[in-house]
Amino acid sequence: MKDVVQLTEGWQLSHDGTLLEARVPGCVHSDLLTAGIIPDPFIGTHEKDVAWVGRQPWTYQRPLSYEESAASGHERTDLVFDGLDTAARITLDGVELGRTRNQHRSYRFDVTGRSGALDVTFTSAYEEAEAVRRLTGDRPNVYPEPFQYIRKMAANFGWDWGPTVVTAGIWRPVRLERWSTARLARVRPLVTVDGTRGRVELRVDLERTAAGTDRPLLAQATVAGVTARAEVGGDEATVVLDVPDVRLWWPRGHGEQPLYELELTLLDGDAPLDTWQRRIGFRTVELDRSADEHGTGFTFVVNGERIFVRGVNWIPDDVLPSRVTSERYRHRLEQTAAAHVDLVRVWGGGIYEDEAFYDTCDELGLMVWQDFLFACAAYPEEQPLRGEIEAEARENVVRLMPHPSLVLWNGNNENLWGFRDWDWEQPLAGDSWGEGYYLGVLPRVVAELDPTRAYSAGSPWSGSWDHHPNDPDHGTHHSWEAWNRRDFTEYLADVPRFVAEFGWQAPPALATLRRALPGEKLAPDSPGMLHHQKAEDGNGKLNRGVARHFALPEGDFDRWHYLTQVVQARAVATGIEHWRAHWPRCAGTVVWQINDCWPVSSWSAIDGDGRLKPLHHELRRVYADRLLTFQQGPDGPELTLSNLGAEPWTTDVTLRLLRTDGTLSARVSLGLTVPAREVLRLPVPPEVRPADGATKEYLVADSEELRAVHLPVPDKEFAYPQPRFDIAVETVGGDPDTVDVEVISHTLVRDLLLQADRVAPHATADRGLVTLLPGERTRIRVRGAAGVGANAIRAALFCVEPA
Structure with a gap:
């Protein structure tokens, strides 16, 4: 049987003639931080102080003994690197084993019976x-860094949400594998299902001694x-398993996620030589890109069911990705799933993320759309890149294809669009x-390699050059004009077939800023x-976004911080509410972005320290199965009920026309039923419709726990009253760390927000933005707030105030 020895211990990193203890897997920056040689690039402006690290050569070394490399009863010992970042020369006892130039591949070297210094x-x-670049010539790029000339995480070179921290190191595990006769070199499970009968076709490639x-x-x-x-008989085989009565894997919100252990053993007679294990799921995934009266669709169909996608974009969770543990992946993805x-x-x-990322997505029912690693640049197609890119694609398609959560391979981010719109054609000159x-x-x-899954050439992409790559009527669309040049109300101007990127910025939580910017007077x-x-x-853009809707506060950082959070949440909600209301013409939204890789003002819903912004709570509302909103119709506001659940939604909706002084002008109650996976739109009855341009009356709809304003x-321009409310704080049960905050309103209180991290850095609240009518009350549960009194809570409460 194959024997595996992990080489995690005994590594050192050379620096200025000295040797530092090195952690493997890891990276140079992590080791220099541990040794106290560099400051934390996430704090203050230290990013500038560590720029030199990415411009130096670095050597990892450890001794490899004969006892380790000896076959120990086997014929062969291989040295296997799962990931090297990036351009490396590997030597053993001064003899070169090989060279690498791709962070996204693994490497294997025969070291049978050899020993000495491994460098x-x-x-x-x-x-x-x-x-x-000298070999291929220049290519256009949206950033002044050469990331398209090296197969390395592009975001290390800085982005519009990330620092420039150019890493190097043994970033994934390294081990010795001892084996005899043959080993499993590649296993491709093609998993299909017909009704309740599953089929697994295992394509097996061997390497033999x-x-x-x-x-x-x-x-x-x-x-x-x-x-x-x-x-x-040779180096290839196919094993077919027909499995009766399988349970289907479903995306979350559509069913359960049963997973099956699949095990493959290579046998010499009855003696096992090698094994391979993965968890799989049985489901069908299609991408309906057929033409219709609106253009060209882009609808995911899972197990025959058409799905409105409730998506988010994911970036590396740390600019030093080797620091992201399986526990951190799970926590971040559970936070993601909690937003529906x-x-x-x-x-x-x-x-291409670690297996722990995809394993967790399998378990949580989070579908994965996987980009191939190209973004925002023109990439040369000459050698040495071309061969590297094909080898990288082949390896990662095979590595990830067992995961039922993986539903789409996508060719690139914005490069087809960039060629057409970003003035690339002339400088490229062919x-x-x-x-x-x-x-x-x-x-x-x-x-x-993976014919069971769909492939899309890029995002955005209209399906062919017959249409503009970012045409909203064809395929995927990135909606960035609103953030870059206009207002979030611009989202209401069109109905893309599938919105693969859109978003709005806001700063991170205050506690995150205070940690990242110690001693700074924040402004x-x-x-x-x-x-x-x-x-x-x-x-x-942040300031203009606020100023279009509220008075921009001058010299009041706390107020500015609150209003930017409100505008971010409102902007994203405006888009999703509008596009959901046009299902099935629009078949999904993928918000930019769910996470951050360091503490930064960005489009994220979870900041760089893992704190939830108000946007996260708003996503939980607008991505819930049931959504109540007002949408603009041809003749005025329309009451819109969106039901993405599997059962009909029968409910009573109360509409009230209210004045800012708290008086009720009119009231209507409606008994409504919305079929499963459908949208119901009704004109607002005239008696509760506020007059056009009215500044002292407003419309509210309530259904169960849902509210629309x-x-x-x-x-x-609205005549908001000066908000007045009382609060009470009480400990929950016998837990002094958890309190309930009751807020009792005496006026209209719009977008009330308790920023719990202002009370205590690790405190959290279970609610985001809340609107209360006169006389209403709500309870907000705060955890991590031991000993906190009403004054501290009140200081952390914000709401919309009169202009």
């Missing part, structure tokens, strides 16, 4: 990228109590820019705030 020397990623070349072997597979065998998300798009400027990857290499690799334009704002004119004018 892994990394060239600066900048030096490698510049060497490739010289002594095992002609030896007849057996491949035996087992799943759900079914076992099958196939003889292996059912799809996570792994963005193309990051990494040079390659990546089209051959997105329309040639990648679809060919997916069709050959929107204070030095640390500006350094932790990477978007072009980011603060200008309609103002006939923008907030800054």
